[in-house]
Amino acid sequence: EPEVTQTPSHQVTQMGQEVILRCVPISNHLYFYWYRQILGQKVEFLVSFYNNEISEKSEIFDDQFSVERPDGSNFTLKIRSTKLEDSAMYFCASSEALGGYEQYFGPGTRLTVT
C-alpha cells in the first residue's frame, strides 16, 4: 500500500541553525501539507501546497519557514533559523486533488532544538 515517507526520523539541531525536513508523498497525490505537534498539544496545520505554490498557510508559518518541491517526488520543509519552540513532531501529509479530502500522513520527524 502506498505511503508517505519522511526523513530523518529524528533531527537534533542547535538554536539558530537551519534544518530541512524531507518527505516523499504518495506518488499520484497532488496536494501536500506540513503539520506539527508540540509535545502535549494538538496537531497544528502549517502549510498546504498545490501546483508548485502555497495554497494556504497558518500564522505559525512565518518567514522562517519555507516549502519546496525540488523534484517530482520530494517535498521539503525548511526552517531557516531554528528556535527552541520549534521543537515538535513534524508530519507531512498528502491527498489527491479533485475532492480527495482524506489526507495521508507520514510517520513524522521529531525535531529537537537545543
Place this chain on the structure above:
Amino acid sequence: DQQVKQNSPSLSVQEGRISILNCDYTNSMFDYFLWYKKYPAEGPTFLISISSIKDKNEDGRFTVFLNKSAKHLSLHIVPSQPGDSAVYFCAAKLGGYGNKLVFGAGTILRVKS
C-alpha cells in the same frame, strides 16, 4: 483554538463491546470531517470520513455519525478489539482552497481483553 473539541481525554472499553468517541465543533463552515488513529511514534492514520451533507458513513467496524444541528460527531467501533487501543483524533476541514485540517486534542482508547 477550540474549534474542534474532544472532551473525553480517555475511554476504556471491554473487548467485543462498542466504543463511542465523541467530537464537538463550533465552526459551521467546516464541510468535511475525518477520524484518525495514532499509535505512539507514528503518524496519524486515516480511518473514516464524512461530508457535511451526510449524517452517517460506515466502513466495516467503524461508523461515523454527524449531527449538524448539534455540531457533534461520533465514531462508533463495533466490536472493539485490543488492537484498536490508540489515540483517536477528530479533524475538520474548512471549505476553501487549502484543505486545512483542524484537529481535536484526541481521545486515548484502551480496549481491555
